[in-house]
Amino acid sequence: xxxxxxxEKAWQALRTEAIESLLNDIGVLDSAEVDAVVHHYEExxxxxxxxxxxxxxxVDPDFKARLMADGLAACAELGIGGPETELLHxxxxxxxxxxxxxxxxxSCYPWPILGLPPVWYKSSAYRSRLVREPRKVLHxxxxxxxxxxxIRVWDSVSEIRYLVLPQRPEGTExxxxxxxxxxxxxxxxxxxxxxxxxxxxxx
Amino acid sequence: MNGIHDMGGLHGFGPVKVDPDEPVFVTRxxxxxxxxxxxxxxxxxxxLDEHRHEIELMRPQDYLEWSYYGRWMFAMERxxxxxxxxxxxxxxxxxxxxxxxxxxxxxxxxxxRNWPLKDQDKVPWGAWRKDVEVTPVFHVGQQVRxxxxxxxxxxxxxxxxxxxxxxxxxxxxxxxxxxxxxAHYRGENLQPVYTVRFSAQTxxxxxxxxxxxxxxxxxxxxxxxxxxxxxxxx
Numbered sequence: 056x057x058x059x060x061x062x063e064k065a066w067q068a069l070r071t072e073a074i075e076s077l078l079n080d081i082g083v084l085d086s087a088e089v090d091a092v093v094h095h096y097e098e099x100x101x102x103x104x105x106x107x108x109x110x111x112x113x114v115d116p117d118f119k120a121r122l123m124a125d126g127l128a129a130c131a132e133l134g135i136g137g138p139e140t141e142l143l144h145x146x147x148x149x150x151x152x153x154x155x156x157x158x159x160x161x162s163c164y165p166w167p168i169l170g171l172p173p174v175w176y177k178s179s180a181y182r183s184r185l186v187r188e189p190r191k192v193l194h195x196x197x198x199x200x201x202x203x204x205x206i207r208v209w210d211s212v213s214e215i216r217y218l219v220l221p222q223r224p225e226g227t228e229x230x231x232x233x234x235x236x237x238x239x240x241x242x243x244x245x246x247x248x249x250x251x252x253x254x255x256x257x258x
Numbered sequence: 259m260n261g262i263h264d265m266g267g268l269h270g271f272g273p274v275k276v277d278p279d280e281p282v283f284v285t286r287x288x289x290x291x292x293x294x295x296x297x298x299x300x301x302x303x304x305x306l307d308e309h310r311h312e313i314e315l316m317r318p319q320d321y322l323e324w325s326y327y328g329r330w331m332f333a334m335e336r337x338x339x340x341x342x343x344x345x346x347x348x349x350x351x352x353x354x355x356x357x358x359x360x361x362x363x364x365x366x367x368x369x370x371r372n373w374p375l376k377d378q379d380k381v382p383w384g385a386w387r388k389d390v391e392v393t394p395v396f397h398v399g400q401q402v403r404x405x406x407x408x409x410x411x412x413x414x415x416x417x418x419x420x421x422x423x424x425x426x427x428x429x430x431x432x433x434x435x436x437x438x439x440x441a442h443y444r445g446e447n448l449q450p451v452y453t454v455r456f457s458a459q460t461x462x463x464x465x466x467x468x469x470x471x472x473x474x475x476x477x478x479x480x481x482x483x484x485x486x487x488x489x490x491x492x
Contacts, residue, residue: 067328071287073352074335075294077344080366081373084297092293097282141387142430144453159266159416161310162326171292174284175276177326183268186418186461190468195273206471210266212414213451213476214386215430 101170102241104135105218108168109244110236112145113223123147126218130168137167140216146209147220148246153200155193155246156209156217157185165216169244176245186210196247219246226253259410260417262318267418267462288327295330302380304337307441311412312336342372381443388433394450394479400426401485402454404477412441415481423485424456427474436478449479 078084108130112119122129126143130136143165146154158164159182164172175181184192189208190200200206209217221243227235230253242248265271283289298304304312312333313321321329338344348366355363372379396402406421407413414437429452436447455474458467 067324067331068285068287069356070349070353071290071331073349073356074331074344075290076356076363077348077352077366078294081344081371083301083343083373084294088297089290089293092296093283093289096289096293101282141384142432144428159418160263160414161313171282173276173280174326175274178271178274179265179268179322180271180274183265183271184274186266186473187466188468189471192274196276202469204470206468208471208473210416210473210475212416213430213478214434215451215453215476 096171100137100167102239102244103236104170105165105168105241105244106236106239107133108135108218109220109239110232112220113235114232119220122220135167140165140167142215143168143218144215145218145220146207146246148222150204150222152205152207153246154207154209154217154219155185155189156211156219157182158211159183159186160212163211163214163216165218168216168218169241173241193247196242198248219244221248221250224250224253226255259314259413260408261314262321263314264417266416285327288325291327291331291334295334298334299383302375302382303341303343304383305381305440306384307412307435307437308443309333309337310437311441314412342368342370343375344368386435388435388446388448390433390448392431392433392448392450394429394431394452396426396429396452396479396482396484398426398429402426402452402482403485404454405481405483407481409438411438413438413481415477416475418461419454419456419475419477422456422460424454424460424475426452427455428453430476434478436480438478438480447480451476451478452482454482 075086075089079086108122111133112122118129122145126145127136127140130143148154162172162177164176181192186208189206193200211217221239224238227238238250238253240248240250243250283292313329316329316332320332324332335346335349339346345368348368351364401423403423404415404419404421407415429450431450433448434451436449439445439447453474453476455472458471458473461473
């Protein structure tokens with residue numbers, strides 16, 4: 056199986072090299088531009104951006120109200136925005152309601168807020184199962200929810216994007232916004248994880 | 259189209275495999291395909307709905323085996339070929355030459371290369387929201403049924419909701435492009451998008467639905483119709 060895996064990657068790597076070199080030759084693009092985009096996604100965008108939004112919402116009730124009303128406008132206050140997101144709805148997780156996001160048709164995801172999605176988010180298993188048996192999927196991923204908790208699955212197949220606002224963990228009363236942002240995981244903003252109570256010992 | 263990409267509810271894919279230490283890009287070639295696509299997105303070569311539909315046209319076995327960025331490679335190559343920007347024949351020859359380790363590569367040659375694009379041939383990539391007024395037909399709290407349609411081309415209405423009745427949770431009253439027609443350059447058909455709430459019982463039946471579960475899905479106005487007053491969500 057791992058042998059087949061390597062063969063597959065080899066032909067795709069070779070074909071990619073052929074396409075990129077030809078696009079350079081005919082002047083459609085310059086590989087330096089592509090390098091810059093790679094750098095942007097590796098270094099500049101990612102879940103730390105979303106974590107800033109979440110932490111601010113926890114400490115600033117007025118910001119939270121604006122975020123819930125118009126997610127993109129509130130993110131713009133923090134200088135956050137970009138392609139692939141034209142309207143952002145924020146979903147607040149509570150003790151009674153748990154929100155979780157998927158795209159069953161492709162892999163729509165709020166790139167400017169969370170960066171690029173992880174492989175599992177794009178996998179056939181997640182896309183096929185989350186809308187039908189989320190309790191079971193979340194349990195397998197390490198998040199067990201009581202039957203009393205209402206699960207809301209958001210299948211984001213339009214151009215509206217979704218960000219989950221996780222519950223603020225216990226034990227964080229004394230932390231400031233920057234310290235809180237450090238605690239917010241990508242998975243909690245997709246809705247497949249809770250944040251653990253804070254003990255001051257670090258993750 | 260009813261294709262393998264429309265995965266909601268399918269059985270058989272097993273557990274969700276998570277790699278907690280995954281880098282942003284798992285393979286270098288994947289990063290090149292994704293980022294080349296980002297560059298080309300700005301050049302007026304394709305629109306996003308068309309790009310998504312191109313992926314849907316893959317053979318199902320290839321869709322499942324080529325990995326996520328492999329699908330993007332497929333779409334890039336096919337659209338560039340169709341637009342006479344870069345032909346599959348040129349790519350195949352370059353692959354063969356690189357594979358053989360040739361030092362001298364045959365320069366690209368295309369009898370009718372369409373590059374650079376003329377301004378009138380350029381198409382906008384995205385911009386789904388337009389600053390024009392639209393008047394929504396449906397309202398929050400209304401029962402709506404997803405139309406039972408099976409168009410052979412691009413559509414964003416998922417199989418698992420067709421014919422099912424849900425409740426309008428939110429009216430996104432902006433003017434949104436209708437992807438089903440723009441993917442085929444048959445107009446933007448601006449219309450509201452509705453977030454519709456379905457019970458798990460409605461979608462999956464009483465016998466197999468998980469408890470206390472609701473599914474929310476965004477649907478264009480053309481994808482839904484008013485349901486009878488007697489219809490209940492669950």
